[in-house]
Amino acid sequence: MKTTILRIAIFSAIVLGILACNKDINNYHDSPQLPEVAYDYMQIMAQTDDFKLPPAFDVNMFAPTSSVVLEDFNITNINFGSIENRPNIDIVNNDVATLGRVLFYDKKLSKNNSISCASCHKQHKAFADGTALSEGFGGKKTTRNSMSLVNPIMNNSFFWDSRQHSLKQLTFEPITNHIEMGIEDMQTLVYKLENVDYYANLFENAFGDNNVTPEKIAEAMSQFVASIFTRDSKFDEVIENSSAGLSGLEMHGMALFFSDRTNCSGCHSGLNFSAPDVPGGAYQQSEGTANIGLEVEYADNGKGSGKFKIPSLRNIALTGPYMHDGRFNTLREVLEHYNEDVNPHTHLDSKLKENGTPIKMNLTELDLDALEAFLVTLTSKSITTNPMYGNPFQY
Numbered sequence: 001m002k003t004t005i006l007r008i009a010i011f012s013a014i015v016l017g018i019l020a021c022n023k024d025i026n027n028y029h030d031s032p033q034l035p036e037v038a039y040d041y042m043q044i045m046a047q048t049d050d051f052k053l054p055p056a057f058d059v060n061m062f063a064p065t066s067s068v069v070l071e072d073f074n075i076t077n078i079n080f081g082s083i084e085n086r087p088n089i090d091i092v093n094n095d096v097a098t099l100g101r102v103l104f105y106d107k108k109l110s111k112n113n114s115i116s117c118a119s120c121h122k123q124h125k126a127f128a129d130g131t132a133l134s135e136g137f138g139g140k141k142t143t144r145n146s147m148s149l150v151n152p153i154m155n156n157s158f159f160w161d162s163r164q165h166s167l168k169q170l171t172f173e174p175i176t177n178h179i180e181m182g183i184e185d186m187q188t189l190v191y192k193l194e195n196v197d198y199y200a201n202l203f204e205n206a207f208g209d210n211n212v213t214p215e216k217i218a219e220a221m222s223q224f225v226a227s228i229f230t231r232d233s234k235f236d237e238v239i240e241n242s243s244a245g246l247s248g249l250e251m252h253g254m255a256l257f258f259s260d261r262t263n264c265s266g267c268h269s270g271l272n273f274s275a276p277d278v279p280g281g282a283y284q285q286s287e288g289t290a291n292i293g294l295e296v297e298y299a300d301n302g303k304g305s306g307k308f309k310i311p312s313l314r315n316i317a318l319t320g321p322y323m324h325d326g327r328f329n330t331l332r333e334v335l336e337h338y339n340e341d342v343n344p345h346t347h348l349d350s351k352l353k354e355n356g357t358p359i360k361m362n363l364t365e366l367d368l369d370a371l372e373a374f375l376v377t378l379t380s381k382s383i384t385t386n387p388m389y390g391n392p393f394q395y
């Protein structure tokens with residue numbers, strides 16, 4: 001009898017040991033593990049308010065000690081802008097955002113309990129996916145590259161073709177989209193969540209009653225997504241504390257980025273390094289999209305005429321593969337495209353044309369290294385590990 005118990009004990013220990021090592025498969029809780037007091041998502045929103053530069057902006061703050069002479073680069077416009085036109089959303093309640101976090105990570109939101117939002121928007125990839133096209137419900141692939149969810153509060157339009165302007169509306173799309181999550185309609189989801197025990201409390205805390213409605217699901221999820229905000233990259237440290245400084249190589253890259261030789265900042269502009277937001281300007285008319293000469297003839301025309309959303313470059317070092325179809329695996333390939341492979345197209349953006357033909361930037365290997373080094377300074381120090389944005393089902 002004793003030996004049998006001992007055998008069972010040893011066998012169980014081995015099985016548990018194997019399970020414990022097998023991180024990806026087994027370390028999931030059936031219900032979310034949440035902090036006693038909700039994380040302070042509202043405080044994050046407060047941080048977005050002063051996310052702009054002082055009016056008297058001094059280029060030299062980037063280089064307390066560097067030997068790079070910025071005038072040599074003919075920097076045209078360092079204009080970091082501010083958040084003027086936020087999408088119509090505010091985080092009004094930490095419990096609502098907490099519910100949103102659970103929904104974001106819950107695979108029960110898909111038809112066969114296999115996919116959550118986080119399947120394609122992974123925290124360790126700054127909420128991008130790390131694959132060119134993502135696998136959705138039933139193993140089918142999305143037709144476009146998953147997008148990083150970086151500072152969405154600073155965005156006026158969403159998706160590669162800028163077709164959506166409301167984060168709240170947007171959350172309905174992937175859930176009911178057949179390739180992504182496969183739920184036929186929101187009512188089906190409501191019935192499903194009503195039968196999951198931990199939701200009653202979460203809805204009660206967030207909204208004062210435990211009725212599940214499509215409206216509340218969208219509200220909670222969009223508030224969680226809107227709370228994803230960081231301003232703690234090396235670049236941010238420099239603009240907030242001028243004694244920090246960039247290295248010589250990073251400075252060189254920054255200078256190129258803001259120069260009229262590359263025009264990068266003409267499109268990836270403002271403090272979010274995304275579409276310029278000048279009222280009535282060309283990019284506002286095209287809803288922040290541009291054609292950058294990836295193709296002579298586009299298979300996917302994006303917003304039309306091969307125009308795609310000008311994405312934010314924050315955390316770009318974490319979010320490859322790049323472009324709407326994930327065609328480039330590395331930042332170097334992206335830079336080489338701009339340097340020498342821009343294709344002619346009737347709608348090629350004027351910033352990438354010279355006398356009517358595609359621009360040749362003539363960047364050297366050192367220039368490319370420098371641009372890459374500068375782009376890496378845009379990586380947040382906390383986005384991949386901040387528990388507020390982490391998976392509550394995982395340990």
Ligand code: HEC
Nearest residue numbers: 116117120134135136142144145146147158159160174180
């Ligand atoms: C199967 C993969 C997949 C799943 C699941 C998924 N997404 Fe996405 N997501 C994508 C792809 C692909 C795009 C780009 C789609 C396009 O441009 O047409 C995208 C785009 C987005 C964007 C736009 C970002 C921007 O800056 O424009 C947001 C926000 C977003 N998803 C949130 C969510 C939320 C919330 C969920 C869960 C309800 C979710 N996604 C589920 C793949 C996925």
Ligand code: HEC
Nearest residue numbers: 262263264267290308309310311322323324334338349351
């Ligand atoms: C005319 C506007 C424009 C200019 C100039 C421009 N970009 Fe872009 N950039 C875009 C658009 C639009 C996309 C997305 C295109 C697509 O997916 O089809 C993009 C995509 C990117 C991406 C990939 C983003 C992702 O999430 O996949 C990187 C990196 C990038 N650009 C860096 C740069 C750099 C560096 C420069 C200067 C050398 C530059 N861009 C110049 C508009 C521009």
